Amino acid sequence: MKRTLIKGCSILTMREGELPFVGDLLIEGERIAEIGPAIEPKQPVDEVITGVGMVAMPGLINAHNHASMSLLRAFSDDLKLMDWLDKKMLPAEGRMTPEDVYWGTMLGAAEMIASGTTSFADMYVHMNQVAQAVQDSGMRASLTRGVVFLEDDGGKRMTEALHLIDTWSGAANGRISTMLGPHAPYTCPPQPLSEIIDLARSRQIPIHIHLAETVEEVEKIRNRYNQTPTQYLYELGMFTDNHVLLAHAVHLSTEDVRLLRRMRGGVSHNPVSNLKLGCGIAPVRDMLEQGITVGLGTDGAGSATTLDMFAEIKAATWLQKLQHGDPTLLPAEQVLRMATIESAKLLQIDHEVGTLEAGKKADLILINLNKPHMQPVHDLHALIAYSATGADVDTTIVNGEILMKNRQFTHISWEELRREATMRAARLVEGL
Ligand SMILES: N[C@@H](CCSC[C@H]1O[C@@H](n2cnc3c(=O)[nH]cnc32)[C@H](O)[C@@H]1O)C(=O)O
Numbered sequence: 001m002k003r004t005l006i007k008g009c010s011i012l013t014m015r016e017g018e019l020p021f022v023g024d025l026l027i028e029g030e031r032i033a034e035i036g037p038a039i040e041p042k043q044p045v046d047e048v049i050t051g052v053g054m055v056a057m058p059g060l061i062n063a064h065n066h067a068s069m070s071l072l073r074a075f076s077d078d079l080k081l082m083d084w085l086d087k088k089m090l091p092a093e094g095r096m097t098p099e100d101v102y103w104g105t106m107l108g109a110a111e112m113i114a115s116g117t118t119s120f121a122d123m124y125v126h127m128n129q130v131a132q133a134v135q136d137s138g139m140r141a142s143l144t145r146g147v148v149f150l151e152d153d154g155g156k157r158m159t160e161a162l163h164l165i166d167t168w169s170g171a172a173n174g175r176i177s178t179m180l181g182p183h184a185p186y187t188c189p190p191q192p193l194s195e196i197i198d199l200a201r202s203r204q205i206p207i208h209i210h211l212a213e214t215v216e217e218v219e220k221i222r223n224r225y226n227q228t229p230t231q232y233l234y235e236l237g238m239f240t241d242n243h244v245l246l247a248h249a250v251h252l253s254t255e256d257v258r259l260l261r262r263m264r265g266g267v268s269h270n271p272v273s274n275l276k277l278g279c280g281i282a283p284v285r286d287m288l289e290q291g292i293t294v295g296l297g298t299d300g301a302g303s304a305t306t307l308d309m310f311a312e313i314k315a316a317t318w319l320q321k322l323q324h325g326d327p328t329l330l331p332a333e334q335v336l337r338m339a340t341i342e343s344a345k346l347l348q349i350d351h352e353v354g355t356l357e358a359g360k361k362a363d364l365i366l367i368n369l370n371k372p373h374m375q376p377v378h379d380l381h382a383l384i385a386y387s388a389t390g391a392d393v394d395t396t397i398v399n400g401e402i403l404m405k406n407r408q409f410t411h412i413s414w415e416e417l418r419r420e421a422t423m424r425a426a427r428l429v430e431g432l
């Protein structure tokens with residue numbers, strides 16, 4: 001078993017109310033063996049990392065992504081969501097081969113590792129290749145095959161969704177978990193959606209779905225069913241005993257928020273994507289007041305452009321402060337918890353990761369403070385939440401494996417990845 005000792009760093013455990021302290025961190029195999037002011041290992045260690053001038057904190061957890069859409073980064077911007085999706089994304093995605101999805105996911109994984117994200121929730125197609133990329137990149141992920149019911153596909157999408165769950169749950173040394181992914185209220189009619197909900201309940205499979213992202217969606221569902229999107233899911237029984245990961249939840253009425261009050265799971269708030277697509281501001285304060293778990297995600301780079309979770313951290317807290325004219329909302333420590341342990345709850349991995357504690361899996365990052373914008377050091381939570389960016393992450397560790405050190409990838413060959421991504425991306429968008 002490999003032993004790694006990180007010495008002399010400032011440690012943010014992200015356990016509620018715990019103050020930062022300077023100390024050491026011992027990793028044994030996949031797990032954190034010890035955290036403390038000065039560790040004297042009883043057995044020899046294989047590697048010592050000098051953490052002086054660094055902050056150690058839990059790896060960030062991106063609760064909503066379509067990693068392979070990184071191939072479509074900065075290809076189609078400044079459009080309305082439905083135009084962007086129908087005219088640009090879906091045609092380009094229609095050309096994606098399984099190999100494209102593999103390399104697109106690797107590109108997303110590389111960006112996430114380089115910006116301090118250690119786990120993500122993904123909804124996409126060609127999920128064998130997404131899972132393979134998760135395995136090869138060393139990341140942790142909760143995967144789902146997005147299922148839409150726009151034309152009769154003879155059950156192909158559902159078959160693939162179940163294949164993913166049956167084949168990949170627990171794979172890659174337990175780094176891969178799975179969910180069922182009905183895409184959104186507007187792409188899933190009542191009959192097949194209620195079948196998915198019942199299946200999820202009977203097999204205890206969590207659900208990952210987009211909800212109430214735009215005003216257009218609310219109008220569409222109102223016209224079809226005379227309900228809000230949230231009521232639509234609620235009436236079909238989605239929140240009865242199922243663990244549900246809701247992406248966006250921007251347009252919720254007061255009554256909608258109340259309906260979600262006792263839900264298992266919670267909401268991935270994706271503020272950068274919502275800002276950029278002009279969708280609106282999710283009622284984060286109100287959801288938190290009702291005890292709903294809110295984590296943070298980016299959505300795909302096709303819309304968000306970047307998978308840097310530090311951008312989401314800032315946008316999330318700024319938007320609540322602005323919307324309510326109250327700078328005390330979502331203070332630094334709370335928004336950092338949303339990006340770590342609260343997101344972990346949404347992926348049902350909070351017993352293993354999301355805080356730094358002895359016995360948990362070693363998913364952590366080291367952030368370099370030796371930079372002008374990271375000095376001086378007063379309040380570490382505020383410094384990380386309000387000044388750090390993904391580029392300040394020096395070292396990324398998942399499941400005890402170092403995936404990036406001194407900003408150099410250890411598992412990913414960047415030259416090969418860049419070549420593959422460039423070539424494939426050009427083909428996907430040609431003529432669109
Ligand atoms: N289109 C696939 C199934 C869905 S996978 C997940 C889908 O979500 C789409 N997507 C990405 N971001 C968003 C968003 O913000 N809202 C709605 N859909 C999105 C993405 O383009 C992808 O098509 C099929 O036909 O089988």
Ligand SMILES: [Zn+2]
Nearest residue numbers: 210247299300
């Ligand atoms: Zn999405």
